[in-house]
Amino acid sequence: MHRGAYALAILATGFMTDPASAYMAYVSNEKDNTMSVVDTATMQVVKTVNVGQRPRGITISHDGKHVYLCASDDDSIEVIDTATLEIVDTLPSGPDPELFVLSPDGKTLYVANEDDNLVTVIDIEGKKVLAEIPVGVEPEGMGISPDGKTMVNTSETTNMAHFIDTSSHEITDNVLVDARPRFVEFTPDGKQAWVSAEIGGTVSVIDNQTREVVQKITFEIAGLRAESIQPVGVRITADGKKAYVALGPANRVAVVNTETYEVEKYVLVGQRVWQLAFTPDQKTIISTNGVSNDITFIDVATDEPVQSVTVGALPWGVVVSPN
Amino acid sequence: MERMSLARSLAVAAMLMPSMNARAAANNDPDWPCIQRKVPQLSLGQIWNGPELPPAAKDLSKDPAVSALVEEVAARRMPIAEAQKKIRDFAASLPAEQLAPKMAMLVQGMFDHMDTERSHVISGISRYAHKQLEMAAALRKEASDVDALREKPDADPDEVERRTEQLKFATRIFNERVQSLTYVCDVPTIIEQRLYQLSKAVSETLAAKKN
Numbered sequence: 001m002h003r004g005a006y007a008l009a010i011l012a013t014g015f016m017t018d019p020a021s022a023y024m025a026y027v028s029n030e031k032d033n034t035m036s037v038v039d040t041a042t043m044q045v046v047k048t049v050n051v052g053q054r055p056r057g058i059t060i061s062h063d064g065k066h067v068y069l070c071a072s073d074d075d076s077i078e079v080i081d082t083a084t085l086e087i088v089d090t091l092p093s094g095p096d097p098e099l100f101v102l103s104p105d106g107k108t109l110y111v112a113n114e115d116d117n118l119v120t121v122i123d124i125e126g127k128k129v130l131a132e133i134p135v136g137v138e139p140e141g142m143g144i145s146p147d148g149k150t151m152v153n154t155s156e157t158t159n160m161a162h163f164i165d166t167s168s169h170e171i172t173d174n175v176l177v178d179a180r181p182r183f184v185e186f187t188p189d190g191k192q193a194w195v196s197a198e199i200g201g202t203v204s205v206i207d208n209q210t211r212e213v214v215q216k217i218t219f220e221i222a223g224l225r226a227e228s229i230q231p232v233g234v235r236i237t238a239d240g241k242k243a244y245v246a247l248g249p250a251n252r253v254a255v256v257n258t259e260t261y262e263v264e265k266y267v268l269v270g271q272r273v274w275q276l277a278f279t280p281d282q283k284t285i286i287s288t289n290g291v292s293n294d295i296t297f298i299d300v301a302t303d304e305p306v307q308s309v310t311v312g313a314l315p316w317g318v319v320v321s322p323n
Numbered sequence: 324m325e326r327m328s329l330a331r332s333l334a335v336a337a338m339l340m341p342s343m344n345a346r347a348a349a350n351n352d353p354d355w356p357c358i359q360r361k362v363p364q365l366s367l368g369q370i371w372n373g374p375e376l377p378p379a380a381k382d383l384s385k386d387p388a389v390s391a392l393v394e395e396v397a398a399r400r401m402p403i404a405e406a407q408k409k410i411r412d413f414a415a416s417l418p419a420e421q422l423a424p425k426m427a428m429l430v431q432g433m434f435d436h437m438d439t440e441r442s443h444v445i446s447g448i449s450r451y452a453h454k455q456l457e458m459a460a461a462l463r464k465e466a467s468d469v470d471a472l473r474e475k476p477d478a479d480p481d482e483v484e485r486r487t488e489q490l491k492f493a494t495r496i497f498n499e500r501v502q503s504l505t506y507v508c509d510v511p512t513i514i515e516q517r518l519y520q521l522s523k524a525v526s527e528t529l530a531a532k533k534n
Contacts (some may be wrong), residue, residue: 109462222375249362251369251519268372270521291516 019035023279023319024082025286026067026296028055029312035069036295037085037313040279040286040320041308042074049085052078057099058317060108060162061124063114067319068099068124070111077111082321094120098185099317101142101151103166110151110166112139119153120285122170125233131169134281135162143184143193145208152193153182161195161204163211173211177204183275185234185243187258196231201229203245204314205261215261220256237282237300244285246273253287257305265303269296288315333433340498356452357508363445363514365438379424380431388413389425393432396521398438403517407524414528422532426525435520441514448507451500458497465490481486 027036027049032201037047040310059068060082066078070093077097080091096115103110104187108130109122119139121131136155146165151164154177161181163173178200185194186208193206199223199262205215210309235241236258243256249272253263270289278285284306287296293313297306355361383390392413395407397432410429417425469486472478 221368223366223371225364225366228362228366228369249369269517271369291512294517 023323024240024297025277025279025312026058026060026080026082026290026313026319026321028058028069028317029314030054030056030290030316032180032312034312035067035080036315038295038309038311040284040297043309044068045309045311048312049080049087051087052076056316057097057101057111058318058319060321061102062322064321064323068100068102070084072098072099072114075120075148089127091122091124091127093117093122094129094253099140101144103144104148108166108212110141110142110144110153114138114156117155119164124148126184126305133164133169134257135171136160136165136174138198138199138204140214141181141183141195143186143195145186145190145193146188147190149162150208152184152195153188154184154195154307156180157181157196159200161193161206163193173205175206175211177206177213178202178216183234185236187236188238188240188306189207193242194234194236194247196234197279198232198248199230200229203228203234203243216258217245217256217263219245219250219263219266221247221250221252221266224250227243234271234288235276235278235285237278239282242300244276246287248274249291251283251289263287267303267305269298269305270294270308272294275317277320279320280322286318286320288318290316330392342396352449355450355458356455356504357429357448359508361445362511364442365434365518367431368433369515370434370519370521371526373430373526374423374427376427377424380427381434381435381449383428383435386425386428389432392429393436397433397517399513399517406521410521410524411528414450414525419532423529426529430522430525433518433525437514438519441511444510444514447448448511451504451507455497455500455504458493458500462490462497465493477478 003225008087023040023191025038025040026274033053035049036045041048053073055069057070065082069078071078075095076089076238077091077093078087081088084099091112094113096113098114100109100111111120113120117137118295119133119135120129120179123130135153136158138156139153141154153162155197159179161177162171165172177195178197180199181195183196191208195204195209203217204213207214228252230288231245232248233246235244241256247254251271252266252268254263256263269287271291273287273289275288276285285298285300294308294310296308299306396409469490473483
């Protein structure tokens with residue numbers, strides 16, 4: 001009986017929507033303490049959920065059942081059930097959690113505590129803090145290698161990328177990058193970590209073997225002052241060929257060829273672009289545009305903006321359901 | 324009881340000042356109190372992705388219709404949807420060959436007008452912050468003077484009362500100014516948002532023509 005109903009539901013879903021793009025995008029809105037739920041097929045907001053104070057970092061469990069959200073001013077991480085869209089749990093996060101990364105096995109969250117110069121390691125199932133790792137001043141960006149062995153945290157004031165061994169929770173290398181590093185993204189092969197620097201206006205490409213900066217990517221846009229180019233979010237396609245870099249108040253996303261490190265295109269999306277997320281089929285990348293209060297769907301094949309959708313106030317982060 | 328609340332409000336004032344200083348330090352400008360990074364001027368590239376604007380676009384004075392429209396849509400009292408409609412209506416009224424040059428003029432005009440307005444707001448915020456720093460210093464001095472006076476065995480109780488009241492009042496004004504700062508700091512962003520939305524309306528009229 002149940003099984004039959006389930007099969008019917010699947011069939012119905014298959015008929016009603018394009019299966020290639022029927023995902024949900026979850027957007028944290030920093031200023032009005034909400035999370036917007038956006039259907040990526042219709043590109044419409046389907047629900048706005050009230051969450052904790054100052055929601056910023058957002059990610060999702062590998063099975064797509066739970067969204068994890070940093071409620072920075074509530075000093076906690078909220079767990080939202082994606083079926084009911086209700087907050088079902090909170091995790092201890094340490095003070096002022098801003099951004100975090102989920103381990104590839106989906107069991108551990110690594111949280112940057114901006115005010116406390118710590119990275120907090122949380123066991124999701126046990127809901128407990130496993131370790132607190134002291135890092136540089138104002139920790140922010142968090143990235144993890146695809147094998148889960150190396151975690152990288154950036155500190156905004158110390159201007160460093162700290163490479164942390166996830167088995168010992170010790171910092172093994174400190175790599176100096178440009179001013180105010182904001183985000184870390186590993187290439188899918190795990191060979192490089194890309195670190196954006198908001199004030200420095202660059203992305204440093206760090207070799208994960210030698211832990212040295214092998215390339216520094218710079219951005220230039222005609223008619224724009226250099227100080228308005230502030231790289232934040234970075235995402236690399238699953239095939240490792242293209243990187244997308246959100247450029248803050250330059251209001252554009254840069255498309256970078258990962259082989260030549262050349263910027264191939266600047267896509268005008270909205271005001272103060274901070275974070276990015278691919279849909280699982282990699283056909284679309286979504287940007288959060290904080291000042292224009294919207295998100296933009298960019299077609300990955302053509303790198304053209306397809307549609308902007310108004311969400312809540314000051315959209316900060318975005319994650320898309322894996323299924 | 325009264326002393327308690329006075330002490331508390333002064334403590335609040337004292338707490339607010341270092342945080343203002345810390346923020347300002349991050350911006351390397353002691354008179355910049357906002358959490359938003361200080362961006363004294365915008366660039367055209369932030370709002371415009373269209374074709375490069377010809378130098379003639381600068382010469383707004385030659386076109387009274389465009390310059391009147393700039394004044395009208397830039398004013399924040401006009402709801403944004405209405406302002407965008409004005410732009411679409413204006414575009415629709417133009418002969419085809421005039422659309423591109425007039426729209427270029429409009430974008431340049433809106434940018435110059437609103438960027439100037441925004442710069443004025445930013446210097447206003449700096450003056451405001453500077454005044455706050457001065458007020459805070461004066462409040463701290465007066466608070467310690469009043470405390471010293473109160474400790475004196477021969478202090479005139481009326482004088483103590485009067486100066487305590489004055490100090491409380493000045494502290495209240497200071498705190499209210501701190502509160503308004505949150506709004507004041509948002510104004511440059513509000514102007515920027517509006518400029519972007521207006522430029523987007525212009526881009527759309529040009530894109531519609533191409534299709």
